[in-house]
Amino acid sequence: MTDTFRPNKAMITITVMTGAVLSALDTSIVNVALPYMRGNLGASVEEIAWVSTSYILCNVIIMPIIGFLSSRFGRRNFYLASVVMFTVTSMLCGLAWDLNSMIFFRCLQGIGGGALIPISQAILRENYPPEQQGFAMGIFGLGVVMGPALGPTLGGWLTDNYSWPWIFYINVPVGIVNILLTMKFIKDPEFLSRSKGKVDALGLGLMVVGLGALQIMLEEGQQKDWFQSDFITTLAVTAAVGLTLFVIRELSADKPAVNLRLLKDRTFTSGTLIGGVLGISLFASLFLLPMFLQQLLGYPAFDSGLALMPRSVAMAIFMPIVGRLYTVVGARALIGAGLLVNGVSFWQLSRLSLDVGYWDIFFPQVWQGLGFGLIFVALSTVTLSTVEKKDITDASGLYNVVRQVFGSVGIALSATFVTRYETIYHSTLTEHITEYSFTALSWLDSLGGMFFSAGSDGAAAETKGLRMIELLVMRQGAMMAYNQVFFMVAVLFFMSFPLIFLLKDEKKA
Template identity: 50%
Template structure:
């Protein structure tokens, strides 16, 4: 069957699935900036409002690995259409939510639809484009995946400030309607695709749901519950570990598994997926840290923070199509090696920041990161699925995206804990060295400006004079004011040092990824020497 006949309207198919990809990716980040407004409207506490994000990610990770089974059960177009509808209904209901309970329930519905859209979109693109254009296909797909989270905070901040938080959900509706119209015209069911028959793997489904949901809740709530000092977190960890171990054993034994883990026998897929997990930790971890740095330490507003982060997202989006073209020339191994080296270099300026650092100082590092992440994403996505058999394509795509998403949650949890612990240690260290010769000194606090070392006493004297002359302070309130300024000074320096340390470990993560890049096989169609691999590649086109 010729490529031209087998792949009609491939650009309209691309437009159709890219709309789904963009809105699903957008909703992973657009809601975060609106949480303070939602908290007041829904009457939620600080702890409770975080469930708005947790509920969406929770249902995402449960659905992702099952997309292969569900697309075989219902048909890929029917399941894709159903996912778009569920996502749209969930979005509309979220905008109507009247309390926290309804919001959490509606976000779960939205997440069930959104969790299927990204892996389904990736698999459909893989089936639509011929082998020699797989890099181009993943470049296009990557634009939607990275552009959504990139513009989410800025767009969410603008909508919340100028309208209301409800519109961050309603804004999805025109795109959902357009998407459903395009699906009806341009997505067609494959006549030769093997459909699932027989019993549904309910045991695997239950074990997977319990294991992944408890894991996600543990990662989301671990920091605020002091991790394994909390019985709640310990119970979640044990439940998740036992459930996932039993799930793996069961899936490898059953004839019709809900997740086809045997695809992990494909070394190309497994090595690329593992690297994708490392990439997810670095990407999501840095996406979590940089807004906090700008807003909590450097004094940026939500909108300003979103704009400051736009260069990296835009660089990623523009570099994706270029990366797709370069893939056919360099291959995945060289591309990933070059990209991880670039990523390592780009994170170095973030390890030597100070309180005078601003968005302009890290503009070039962000641009380099954008190019590096685009190259990594395209090459990994292409290499991971290039040698996967057609019957496993949707399941493999779900598994690939699941690993990246879960590892992203792990990265956020690890780096958030590292940042907090490092800040505490840095503060204690600075206090210890600032208040030498202080008979009233305790390890964790500054007691009084009057009991500090001679050098610091001189500093207090100069500050007191400035406060009395310029701020209208009286002698009675000088001790409290000068002490508060010193304490804030120490807190800010302790925090920036902690950010430097945390970004260093992200840099180290990409050094490790550089070493792992040598395990990636060159899966370009013209480089596959194994005839069986070539047959598998050709079968992707014969749909």
């Protein structure tokens, strides 16, 4: 790192983190507004989901090739163009006149936003000396992890108090400030070489086809009953073939569009895999907890967002502290502690019931805030620690796209498992509700008497009692399904623990 970068280190940090927060926030801010958008745009439930899917899909496609695009056009120019595209298309999303225009603008917004997080990480790595790398990644983690966590809360507030277009309009003034800061403070590093050679069009095409098919399969699989659908089966085959050919092409090309040879580095590869586990658990919990609070406990959308705030606040408190501890304790100890803390926190969630109070949800989230903070800061630092400076932009793109794709896997699998376990547990519980069950008959008599006292005749009272028991069984089955999926996430954290021994121990290095 040259001394040129150090005088404006604080302003460079503010500049790139502004872009990273904008990009991370827009992965989840639209979710609570989808029902309102559906009515205004005249879309079905399946169609309106593409407003969220299209953004994530284009994020995933652009992330692996940011190194290639940065070397071809200059990283500063590419970053500036990405911020401009994100800002302009945010305005166009708010002005969208129908579903097709909305999806088109969201795709462009995803292309612009997808480059902001990896480039921000690369720039922060370059502008902080080795002893401050943990601190830099603590700042980076605040934006990248808290953005999706705060998105539903901010989106709910804007939608309730203004209207859904404001979840996009809010990006515009911040984006303009980011453009001005980028023009003033961001420069290309001296070691970044500009390449004007032949474009690896075949590799790019295979990547787009493979990753695109995989992402659409993950987003649509649950709604279409997975491999019972010919469409999902076709996507799975396309993704498998496309990604296999893509890997073969990139490993054999002289100048590949995506530098997969970086995966030969043991620390980078194991760190990227742990990042995938982090993506699965983070996105799965962001998906499951609001559903649990709204569907089973009856929380409004905004209140469910507020109920998830303890985790975000805990991350905001712990991440800078963890950044300071990194050079003292080392990566393995911090990541190992984070995996164990998160495993315990999800195990606590797997023991919830329908009678939970606020504090039953509060403390597991605080532990998750600590656990995610421990993992993310140390992992973001150590994963890129063995990568050469000239390859950091490529490596950052790979690292972030794996986390994003695994996050989509986490959402898809958690939705599928919740649905399937609901069916299984509902069936199991109803087996015990028979005319020979003393408990079931007592409940039915009690409920029937209550409805009879309220004015219903005998037959109507019995029917209402049966419906009430069915509702109770459905809610209990759903609760057990959520418990099961939370337990599976806990097991995933514990199973990932051995991967930490493949990482370079920064403390001993």
